[in-house]
Amino acid sequence: xxxxxxxTHRDAKNAKLEKVAPMMDGKFVKTENAKELxxxxxxxxxxxxxxxxxxxxxxxxxxxxxxxxxxxxxxxxMIMSSVSxxxxxxxxxxxxxxxxxxxxxxxxxxxxxxMIADGTMNVGDIHxxxxxxxxxxxxxxxxVVLVAADKVDxxxxxxxxxxxxxxxxxxxxxxxxxxxxxxxxNQIVDKVPRVDIPGDWVDVVVQADQPxxxxxxxxxxxxxxxxxxxxxGMMAIRGIYEKHNVQTVNHGVGFNTAAIELLLPTYGEQLxxxxxxxxxxxxxxxxxxxxxIESGWVKTIHSFGGEVGMENYIAHxxxxxxxxxxxxxxxxxxxxxxxxxxxxxMFVGSTLQIDKYGNSxxxxxxxxxxxxxxxxxxSNPTGRRHSTPAWQSLRPDNDPLxxxxxxxxxxxxxxxxxxxxVFVDHLDAEEVRKEAKLANVPIMIYSEDTTHIVTEExxxxxxxxxxxxERQAAIxxxxxxxPVGLRSNPKQLADLRARGIVALPEDIGVHRNEAKRSLLAxxxxxxxxxxxxxxxxxxAKFRSWx
Amino acid sequence: xRTLWIFPGQGGQRPGMLDNVPQDLKTKVKDLxxxxxxxxxxxxxxxxxxxxxxxxxxxxxxxxxxxxxxKPDVVAGHSLGVFGAAVAAGVLTEExxxxxxxxxxxxxxxxxxxxxxxxxxxxxxxxxxxxxxxQVNAPDVYVSNQNSELQTALSGSLDGxxxxxxxxxxxxxxxxxxxxxxxxxHSPLMQSAADALQEAFKTVELKRPNCTYLTNxxxxxxxxxxxxxKDMINNLIYPVYWDTMMSVASELGIDTTVEVMPGHAFTKxxxxxxxxxxxITMSEMGIDDTEFLLKKWRKINx
Numbered sequence: 001x002x003x004x005x006x007x008t009h010r011d012a013k014n015a016k017l018e019k020v021a022p023m024m025d026g027k028f029v030k031t032e033n034a035k036e037l038x039x040x041x042x043x044x045x046x047x048x049x050x051x052x053x054x055x056x057x058x059x060x061x062x063x064x065x066x067x068x069x070x071x072x073x074x075x076x077x078m079i080m081s082s083v084s085x086x087x088x089x090x091x092x093x094x095x096x097x098x099x100x101x102x103x104x105x106x107x108x109x110x111x112x113x114x115m116i117a118d119g120t121m122n123v124g125d126i127h128x129x130x131x132x133x134x135x136x137x138x139x140x141x142x143x144v145v146l147v148a149a150d151k152v153d154x155x156x157x158x159x160x161x162x163x164x165x166x167x168x169x170x171x172x173x174x175x176x177x178x179x180x181x182x183x184x185x186n187q188i189v190d191k192v193p194r195v196d197i198p199g200d201w202v203d204v205v206v207q208a209d210q211p212x213x214x215x216x217x218x219x220x221x222x223x224x225x226x227x228x229x230x231x232x233g234m235m236a237i238r239g240i241y242e243k244h245n246v247q248t249v250n251h252g253v254g255f256n257t258a259a260i261e262l263l264l265p266t267y268g269e270q271l272x273x274x275x276x277x278x279x280x281x282x283x284x285x286x287x288x289x290x291x292x293i294e295s296g297w298v299k300t301i302h303s304f305g306g307e308v309g310m311e312n313y314i315a316h317x318x319x320x321x322x323x324x325x326x327x328x329x330x331x332x333x334x335x336x337x338x339x340x341x342x343x344x345x346m347f348v349g350s351t352l353q354i355d356k357y358g359n360s361x362x363x364x365x366x367x368x369x370x371x372x373x374x375x376x377x378x379s380n381p382t383g384r385r386h387s388t389p390a391w392q393s394l395r396p397d398n399d400p401l402x403x404x405x406x407x408x409x410x411x412x413x414x415x416x417x418x419x420x421x422v423f424v425d426h427l428d429a430e431e432v433r434k435e436a437k438l439a440n441v442p443i444m445i446y447s448e449d450t451t452h453i454v455t456e457e458x459x460x461x462x463x464x465x466x467x468x469x470e471r472q473a474a475i476x477x478x479x480x481x482x483p484v485g486l487r488s489n490p491k492q493l494a495d496l497r498a499r500g501i502v503a504l505p506e507d508i509g510v511h512r513n514e515a516k517r518s519l520l521a522x523x524x525x526x527x528x529x530x531x532x533x534x535x536x537x538x539x540a541k542f543r544s545w546x
Numbered sequence: 547x548r549t550l551w552i553f554p555g556q557g558g559q560r561p562g563m564l565d566n567v568p569q570d571l572k573t574k575v576k577d578l579x580x581x582x583x584x585x586x587x588x589x590x591x592x593x594x595x596x597x598x599x600x601x602x603x604x605x606x607x608x609x610x611x612x613x614x615x616x617k618p619d620v621v622a623g624h625s626l627g628v629f630g631a632a633v634a635a636g637v638l639t640e641e642x643x644x645x646x647x648x649x650x651x652x653x654x655x656x657x658x659x660x661x662x663x664x665x666x667x668x669x670x671x672x673x674x675x676x677x678x679x680x681q682v683n684a685p686d687v688y689v690s691n692q693n694s695e696l697q698t699a700l701s702g703s704l705d706g707x708x709x710x711x712x713x714x715x716x717x718x719x720x721x722x723x724x725x726x727x728x729x730x731x732h733s734p735l736m737q738s739a740a741d742a743l744q745e746a747f748k749t750v751e752l753k754r755p756n757c758t759y760l761t762n763x764x765x766x767x768x769x770x771x772x773x774x775x776k777d778m779i780n781n782l783i784y785p786v787y788w789d790t791m792m793s794v795a796s797e798l799g800i801d802t803t804v805e806v807m808p809g810h811a812f813t814k815x816x817x818x819x820x821x822x823x824x825x826i827t828m829s830e831m832g833i834d835d836t837e838f839l840l841k842k843w844r845k846i847n848x
Contacts, residue, residue, distance in 0.1 A: 086799045093769075110793040114766055365673070366790065418695055420671060 009178035016041050016180065017203065027156040027199070028188070029206050034064045037204065039072045041180055046143040048097075049079045049136065049170050052088065053129075053333060054104060054372060055217050055305050056163045058148040060184040060208035062087050065146065070095045077101070077124075079140055081132055081166060081333075082372070083108045085213070092121045101140060103127045104372035106362075113368045116436045126368075126442060128375045130337045133166070136173035145174040145181055148212040149205075151192050152185040156199030159192035162306030162314070162329040163214060168197055169334040175201035184208040193326035216308035216539045218284040220258040222522050228456050231505065231515035232411055233259035234267055236348070239459045239508040240409060240452055241268075241277050244390040248280045250340050250377045252349030256411040256454075258288040260348070262520040265295040282339045285310040285321065285329070287538070290531045291521035293320055303329065304336035304373070309542075313535035333373075340377040345390035346407035347377040351444060352416060353427050356472055356484050358447035358462055360410055361429040368436055371444045378445040380406045394451060394463050405463060408445060409452040414480030421482035423475065447471065453478060457485075458504040465501060477502045547847040549840075550800045551611070551618040551634055552816075553604055553627030556727065558809025558829070559596050561586045563603055571602045571640070578641060579648040593728060597626050597651035598644065600808060604630035605640050607806035607828050614837040620767070620798055622760040622791050625691075625731065626650075628778050630806065635755040637774050642750045646778070649746050653739035654729045654782070662735065664690065664727040665700040665707040669720035672698050675710075678717065682709045688733035691786040694815050699725070699785075701733035736782040743779045758798060765790030767798060788812075789819070796820050802843060804828065804836070 005011070020040045023033045038061075042048060050065065051058040066087035076097040080088060083105040091097045092115055101124035105112045115121040127135070136142060147167050151159040160167045174181050182204045237260060240246070251257035268274060279299035283289070285307045292298045301321050306329055314320075315327045322330050340347070351360040362369055384391075384406070391404035412422045433441045451463040453475065460474040477493050479485030496502040505512055522528045525538050564572070564585040572583055575598055583602070589595035608630065623631030629647050632638040638646070667675055675698045676689050684706030691699035700707045704724065711722040730736065752771045759768050761777040763784035768774060792815070802824045805813045810827040817825060824843055826836050 086797060089797075108797050110765075110790060111767070111797050114764075114794075118766075365671075367793075418671075419669075 013178045013180060016043075020204075024204070026154070027202060027205050029204055031207050031209055034061075034206050035067055037182075037206070038064055039068050041182065041204070042068075042073050042076065042144050044074050045077065047077045047079060047140060049142045049145040049174070050088070051145070051147040051167060051170055052080055052084050053082045053165055053305065054084065054106070055215050056148060056165050057085055057213040058146050058184055059085060059213040060206070060210065061146040061148070061182065065096065066090050066094070068096060074098075079132065079136070079142060081129055083112060089115060089121075098122055099124055101125055101127065101132065101135070102370060103129050103132050104370040106369040109367035109369040113366055113432070113436060116368065123436070123438075126370050126438070128337075128371060129166075129333060129373045130341065130376045133169045133334050133337075136170065141177050142170075142174050142179045145170050145179060147171060147181070147183050148208075149183050149185045149197075151187045151189045152183060152202075152205045153189055153192045153199070156183075156202040156205055157192050157195045158183060158185075158197040158199070158202065159194060160196040161193070162311055162331060164196050164331045165305045166333040168332060171197055171201050180204070182206070184212065186211040193328065194324045196330070214308060216542070218253055218286045218307050219309070219539065219542055220253070220255055220286065220288055221525055221542055222258065222262060222288060222520055222527065223524050225255050225259045225262070225517065225520060227515050227517055228413060229256050229259040230263065230517060230519055231510070231512060232256055232413075232454050232456055233263045234510045234515055234519075235459055235503075235505055235508065236260055236409065236411065236454050237263060237268055237273070238271070238510055239503050240346075240407065240454070242271065242273055243508075244345070244393045244407060246277055246345045246390045246407065247388060248282070248343060248345045249278050250282045250344055250347050251286070252347075252374070253286075254350040254411070256350055257348055258286070259520065261286070261288040261292055262522055264292045264297045265521040266519050268297065269295075282336055282344060285314055287525075287528050287536055288522070290528050290536060293317065294531050295521075302336060302339060303331045304333045305331045308539050309537045312537060313532050316535055337373050337376045340373065341379070341381050342384055344377065344406065345388055346409060348409040348411060349374055349378055349445075350411050352422065353429075354410065354412060354423050354453065354475070355427050356423070356425055356475060357468065358450045358453065358471060358475055359427060359443050359445070360450065361427045361442060361444045363427075363429040363432050363442040363444075365428045365431065366435075368432060368442065370442070374444050378408045379449045380408065405451060406449075407451050408449050409454060410445065410450055411454045414455050414457065414478075414482050414485060421484070423479040423482040423484040425484065455480060458502055459508075461501050461503070464499075470501070474501050547802055547844045548619045548799050549616070549802045549804060550620045550622060550795050551631070552803055552805040552812045553621070553623035553630035553634070554600075554805065554809055554812055555623070555625030555627045556593075556596050556600065558807070558811060559590045559600055560808065561590065563808050564599055567602055567606045571605055574641065575602060575644055578644050581648065593655050594648065594651040597647050600626060601629055601643060601647045603807045605633060605643065608634050610833045611804070611836070614833065614840075616804075616840060618757050618804075620758040620760060620795055620800060622795060623762070624788055624812065625762065625781060625786055628762060628781055631759060632755075632774055632778060635757050635759050635774065637752050637755050637759070637771065638750070638778075646743065646746060646750065650739060650743060650782070653742045654731070654736070657736060657739055658729055661704055662686075662702065662728075662730040663704050663707070664725040664729075664731060665711050665723060666725055667698050667700070667711065667714045667719050667722045669696050669718065670698065670714060671696060674717070675700070675714070678710050678713045682706065682713060684709055686730070686735065688730070688735070689785065690732040692789045693786075694789050694819060697815075699732070701730040702735060703730070731782055732785050734783055740780055740783045743782075747775055747779055760791040760794060762786040762788075762791070765794055767794050788815070792816055792819055801847070802826070802840070804840075
């Protein structure tokens, strides 16, 4: 009997690296050899992680991967947290890849639906970010990872700076399990400003022909905040933030939450809430937080990723942000998602549809967008054991072994931008499940996790309901003149208000006629720049000046 | 820079639109089909004159764009527009396009002389329109083209369409009207025309597309002769999923659109859906201005 080898993976990796040795100079490969490199290092059927979240993309390596010879490299099993760029799907059309596990596909949601329906692509599953990262260490351990860095030094140490994002969690899954770590770099330098990922974990570095793609995804121009959003923001501050004594929070990316951020220094101040609510945040460095930071509301912010234009501002506010000795922010998407799931009192987000039971989804007709991180933040982690006043305030009083619950708040206007009802009997996602042959309906946030819904009509305190019928009645009461809302009647509404299950603006002391844009601490991008002492530098597309 | 060329179908024709079209294209039409294009009010009551007129106008625009060294990254034609799109993609020759469009328009004219046509509903989703058609239960009414999320067409018997339109108004549609189209295009009722095209394409030599082509019948991005051919033959019996085609164009990274003549209807649609794109409409801009803008944008972009 021959002796079993326990180093087959390591041997395979070494054989691949030996093959490319002639084109390597240390860890470095010339830009023009990138295609040949990938053809030699990636074998048919390999599991390949291609870095790309909703902001930062390994765009050079994705283009090179799309250009390899499908005769040599085919049937790859791609693992991507975000499917964003056209070539992420082109590789399935050409046969370079055949299977996909992913989290978010918003920017390619039409094509991905088509490819699944056609059988061009075999989808493993749709994940939340945390789930996908977790599986990299268990049953989706990659053979090759393709990631992006800002700078790399001669020893292969990576500087990923403010946009460190998910690079560490991806690299670690390969580096210690005989996977191959390939990095594209904007720049090759003698000394990196700081080491975000040690060179010891890196196998190959290629100088990219262009800097990696980076989108300013979390910038919201205050000019576009409506007075309805101001009203809803005022209601949320009074009826939720203040009522539950919320200390730790994540905000979604919509204008609703941008309005709240800009109301804290004005309306919040009038209510005397400064120093009492939301000092600690897990959120990307959204520019609309600048006034709340400058006026002393916000004490700490940890971020999943960076935000274009905020670099210099952050560098000057290390008391607030996580900043390295070099002066640039360090982000970390995996830790951010972990914090968002376990360490927060509250998640506040928005959605495209909510059904009559309170389930919500952003998956609508013909578009399989996935969800990214929202289900991590927007769920009640039953493994949580530490208590906070906000969490404890949702504890049911009739259960001796009861415990608290995370506040999960959905803020929506009753009609969407297409003038169609947001509140529906059935989610489009139910149809999409059939078309895409998914095991489960792609629901973003389940009814059972949703504790509050805020609309321009009022707030439904869903956690107080004790039957599905009552939950439905509470949703109907704030669903306006949508078909779901029209089922509500004055008697039912009066009863729900009397029992504190539904609050209208007047019930919580919010006056509709005070909901003016002038209440926002900043009304333009220019105002945000002034608040920042000129440290915030908006991207060109958000500037009215040049 | 990534450019989408848009080829409209019937609707934007007007007398005199062929004034600048070179004589050789008009002569080609006469030689290949026997049709004398008169380009006047009377002519544009006739579907054959309309379709051939629009086609050669688009062939002229393609020549102009090629003359300033422009190439599309993606092409999209709406209904009749698929033939211009196929010529721009290098799949079909000018001559074959003229012959095929002549056949198509003749067969369409023969198919349903009276009592059939199309309607349009603005302000309801496709799902809502489908529910209304089921409610009316009129035979021979089909939900057809999807021009935007809230713009849906109906094809079939005019009596049935009128019933659906009335119901649509009661259910909150902003507009519900009969279109001036004398055929139930883009519905299964056009099968005989599709069969004739199928037969005719057997002897037409097609070349592999040199850019991405967006199909009418299911809104896919395709790159093969067979897929483009299938769309040219069958688009008459399927809805045009224009809204899906534009979503896919956007996902392919399109940043610039050029709408060839006639009209500017599709530029307006895409501007509402995707306001960040740069648009050129050739019906409002000469080739010199088109060239100036495209070169300028390419300089900024690349």
